[in-house]
Ligand SMILES: Nc1ncnc2c1ncn2[C@@H]1O[C@H](COP(=O)(O)OP(=O)(O)OP(=O)(O)O)[C@@H](O)[C@H]1O
């Protein structure tokens with residue numbers, strides 16, 4: 001068997017401080033690129049906007065989520081502020097089995113769980129912005145003050161996780177961040 005044939009695909013994890021721009025920059029850098037696909041999370045959190053539900057999530061009811069848990073549906077799951085979030089194991093593994101690299105956007109507990117399960121093909125890219133910038137960006141996105149305050153209250157614990165990650169990017173200027181993400185990912189997948 002050739003070296004190429006034995007190589008497992010990479011799992012790129014976008015993690016970091018909440019509101020740091022993970023979704024925006026990861027999708028801008030990678031969506032539509034051949035050979036890599038996003039694995040969306042499931043959550044029982046209701047959409048923040050009914051008119052424009054966040055396409056990052058598969059929204060399920062709390063009852064559905066509990067049933068999925070009972071059926072060992074998730075590769076990892078967390079509870080954040082009374083809501084459940086998780087990455088479907090089958091989604092993730094089907095993508096990997098077809099030879100695609102994947103990317104996920106999860107918090108630090110999710111990152112640790114995926115590393116534990118999938119090992120050294122997991123690459124964590126940590127994004128952060130300073131607290132004041134996060135606040136301004138989320139206010140301009142129209143997020144409620146309650147959610148923003150909650151995000152900011154976890155900032156200190158979240159930012160220390162950068163030390164465990166393979167790559168750290170301060171997301172200042174969006175195009176610069178997108179270019180850095182592309183460079184990091186290309187370096188791995190063109191090995
Ligand atoms: N470099 C940047 N400059 C200005 N605005 C940005 C930048 N990066 C992201 N944003 C904006 O900041 C807001 C938060 O970004 P995004 O939702 O991608 O963050 P996130 O880390 O995925 O958040 P969450 O914690 O909600 O999952 C969005 O309105 C996005 O357009």
Ligand SMILES: Nc1nc2c(ncn2[C@@H]2O[C@H](COP(=O)(O)O)[C@@H](O)[C@H]2O)c(=O)[nH]1
Nearest residue numbers: 018041042078085086087105106107109110
């Ligand atoms: N471990 C996981 N964390 C996840 C997942 N999906 C999202 N998240 C993280 O949850 C918080 C809160 O998200 P919000 O959209 O309600 O603001 C944020 O840090 C997300 O990255 C997941 O499947 N697993």
